[in-house]
Amino acid sequence: MPLKPFKTIGIGVTFSPNLKANIYEAARLSQMLNTRLVLVHVGDKSLEKESKFKAILKPFLENNLEVEIVFKSGDPVNVILSTAENKRIDLLILGALQRENFLKYYVGSIARQITRKAKCSILLLIKPSIERIPCQHIVVNGLKDPKTKETIAAAFYVANALDVNKITIVEEVSKNELDVKVEDDKSLRMANIVKERIKLRENARVKAIIEDIPETYTKDVKIKSQPIFGKKGYSIGHYAQIARADLLIMNSPSKMNFWDRLFPHDIEHILTELPTDVLIIQ
Known part of the structure; x- marks a missing residue:
């Protein structure tokens, strides 16, 4: 067993209502697992954006968390997958979506494509929180x-x-x-x-x-x-x-063939309705 399976955690960040909660979850996990953290923003770099990310990260930076912020324009799936490979991210955090008027969560189309194609482990969060929920x-x-x-x-x-x-x-x-x-x-x-x-x-x-x-x-x-x-x-x-x-915590799926796309296999059932936070080990 590798004593330290995760060395670099990555998370895609957008200016959504969950921005602070997502960053706090990723930064907190990085500190608990003793890893470095890479924030990936799909879009152009600006001082305003960078300042906002750093302001949220301030308590973690003061606690010596090693953080890198990557800005890159392009297709979100390609940007996140290529950055994960280039920065040697071995655990990528993605957010789930909540169905309207239901307390049920699922993986959106972008996150689902990343989950299927990523060469690293994936953590799917259903309810990111600023305060830690043990x-x-x-x-x-x-x-x-x-x-x-x-x-x-x-x-x-x-x-x-x-x-x-x-x-x-x-x-x-x-x-x-x-x-x-x-x-x-x-x-x-x-x-x-x-x-x-x-x-x-x-x-x-x-x-x-x-x-x-x-x-x-x-x-x-x-x-x-x-x-x-x-x-x-x-x-x-x-x-x-x-x-x-x-x-x-689940195994990563094996390579999908034509029949897997027609008839959902084990991991697809999980992605359709997430029962809780899900970690897929690559």
Whole structure:
């Protein structure tokens, strides 16, 4: 596990009502993770803009936060992606949009394109705040995938930095794995036996991953392993919402093919309706 997976945090900044809250969230996270911060503004540079950004950043600059402000005109998606690559940003913060008259959040078209194309990790914020709202419960995917080990390790690193005391590792299992047609009491018992075997298998696999993480990151955290049966992405998103998680951590999606665009895969369910803040580990 890399002891420091994030070295540079980036955030796109526009003069929206959430400007101060977005900058405070990014700057605060940079200080807690001990990284440098890059603000990316899509537009021309001016003294007035620069002064406004620096005025908001003042309390963090006084606390020795290393900050760079980048001004660049062009297509927002291309500007943010190219800047992320040029400045070696490894965690990019994006804001979610709220549906009118509903307490539901989704990823807008620009943020969605960036999320799909970015080569770095992405943090999607649903309700940025000037005052810090402590993160107390992280839900992280534990599905069987080559990326999962690194994602779980990153979850413990983030939990340690943010002083989070509870992590739930959710192993999403496809209902197809049960492969038992319930028609009577006997087949119901068989289905339950198969279910329990799958749960034991999944819990053992996740336990082995946790054992490889240094004790420094695991000793003060309440760890729960939760196998759930259902559709990938939708199931974990629903669980994170019901469990009132403050942060959901997911693997980055694999390269999308034609069929993925027609039929949404796991991460697309999350982007359509964000259950909470979401961190996608690249």
